[in-house]
């Protein structure tokens with residue numbers, strides 16, 4: 001991976017997951033970088049509909065399938 005692959009670039013260039021309200025669908029390596037860069041504000045979770053991963057912000061949103 002090149003140094004210019006900043007987390008924002010990774011996220012904005014990612015394909016979108018229709019099953020997860022258009023959330024960016026990312027490889028595990030990329031979500032790990034985003035979580036690290038967010039200093040704990042982002043949480044990763046595995047997409048229930050595909051082999052990819054997503055990130056979300058616990059304090060501002062909640063994946064609908066994680067609601068009770």
Ligand SMILES: [Zn+2]
Nearest residue numbers: 017019020047
């Ligand atoms: Zn998804």
